[in-house]
Amino acid sequence: MPALSTPTERANNPLDIMEQIVTANDWAFDRRSDSEMAAEAPGKWCDYGLYFSWSTEISAMHFTCAFDLKVPERRRVALYELLALANERLWIGHFGMESDDGMPVFRHSVLLRGATSASAESLEDMVDIAITECERFFPAFQFVLWGGKSPADALQAAMLECVGEA
Helix, strand or coil, rough: CCCCCCCCCCCCCHHHHHHHHHHHHCCEEEEEECCCCEEEECCCCCCCEEEEEEEECEEEEEEEEEECCCCCCCHHHHHHHHHHHCCCCCCCCCCECCCCCCEEEEEEECCCCCCCCCCHHHHHHHHHHHHHHHHHHCCCCCHHHCCCCHHHHHHHHHHCCCCCCC
16 A cells, blocks of 8 residues: 555654653653653552553554563463453453563554644553453463463453352
């Protein structure tokens, strides 16, 4: 497909807004450069490593939310299967695994070509969705890694929603 010759307006750096959001939540963070920022967000099951990367060339922000969880080599095939099953249930973003250390991550990218910037609300939603999905699937990861369950059984057990009180 040939490149379109429409004028493009570059978005302002959304990491400036993300830095304000992270600061407002009292999360530890490191603004490494104009194009990179790392933060740590607390969760119910573990702390999550957040990484934001901004590309001015394509007006896109790439975001990862990493679990504080290492996957032993012997369980990686089962976890890859679980990630595929979990991804079928997601509307936004996807789960993957870092090949070097086997850490599960949630990834999402936001295109901002033509926008002046990302809204604080959309960036808050992006982080909230990532942490919510990580929290939702964390028990399934534990069931596969340490409970010896099959990926399908682990996902089914983790997706049970309790109603009422005992």
